Amino acid sequence: MFSQAFAGLNDSSGHFTLQGFGYGFSAGAWIPTGPLSIIGSHPCFGPYLNWRNEQILIDVNCNIRVGSSPNEYFVKKDDSVYKTTYFQSVFLGLGFGYVINRNRDKEVNLIGGIGYDGMDILSVPTNKGDTLTQTTKSLNVNAGIGYRQFVHYKCVGNIIKHSYLEIQLKYNFVHYANNGGTNLGGNSIMIAMTYGALYSGYRYQHTW
Numbered sequence: 001m002f003s004q005a006f007a008g009l010n011d012s013s014g015h016f017t018l019q020g021f022g023y024g025f026s027a028g029a030w031i032p033t034g035p036l037s038i039i040g041s042h043p044c045f046g047p048y049l050n051w052r053n054e055q056i057l058i059d060v061n062c063n064i065r066v067g068s069s070p071n072e073y074f075v076k077k078d079d080s081v082y083k084t085t086y087f088q089s090v091f092l093g094l095g096f097g098y099v100i101n102r103n104r105d106k107e108v109n110l111i112g113g114i115g116y117d118g119m120d121i122l123s124v125p126t127n128k129g130d131t132l133t134q135t136t137k138s139l140n141v142n143a144g145i146g147y148r149q150f151v152h153y154k155c156v157g158n159i160i161k162h163s164y165l166e167i168q169l170k171y172n173f174v175h176y177a178n179n180g181g182t183n184l185g186g187n188s189i190m191i192a193m194t195y196g197a198l199y200s201g202y203r204y205q206h207t208w
Contacts, residue, residue: 018162019053024196026168030065030089034186036176039087040070044190048095052198057097057109063190065089075122076180077134082124089119091140091172105150112143117174121184136176136184144170144190159199166194 027045048061069085076082093115101108122134148166155161169191176184 018198018200020051020198020200022050022052022162022196022198024048024050024194026061026063026192026194028168028190028192030063031189031191032186033188035183036174036186036188038069038071038073038182039184040067042067042087042089044192046091048196050095050196050198052097055099057095057099057111059095059097061091061093061095061113061115063091073121073182073184075134075178075182077122077132081181082122082132084122084124086121086123087119089117091115091117093140097146107148109146109148110143111146111168111170112141113170114139114141116140117172119176119184121178136178138174138176140172140174142170142172142190144168146194158201160201162198162200164196164198166196168192168194 025045025047027043029041030044031041032039042065044063044065046062046064048059050057050059052058066088069087072083072085074081075084093113095111095113097109097111099107099109117138117140118135119137120133120135122132124132126132146166146168148164150162150164152163153160170189172188172190174187178184
């Protein structure tokens, strides 16, 4: 059992630490609320890089949302209004976390973040052979909770690779502008499953 391995790495011969760098990939669902819900729910996915110690987590992450809207909505571009179902979106930002509970190979984290949220809401071919596009942007401030389960580890010298699964629930505060078109006010919820790896150290300590 991995939990038994966790216990074994904290014996009198050495000191196990969760401080280190890592990477991961998440996939799940992006669910808009309020008037923004006309866009519909969409699959989301993306990579991240992170650093952590025993209590604090910091990451740089990207989250991509894809798929057409199930509903038509209106977008104003220049002096014309277009009916569209076009949608794609990306988030780029910083994430932060704080471990509020750990029990051997399991931990519960408060998580949050801030970043850029962009949403492409129009892509229409023109008679000139080019494409007419429209993007709306917003600051994204998010908060939520994560449950992480370490599932495997591998020792290479003094470095330990920890593999883990985590389920995250986040609420995203955003404000998309669509002047002259359909109201896209509202926020969003993200539910995602994450697979990640953390590279940390194992230090020998004398007991005399």
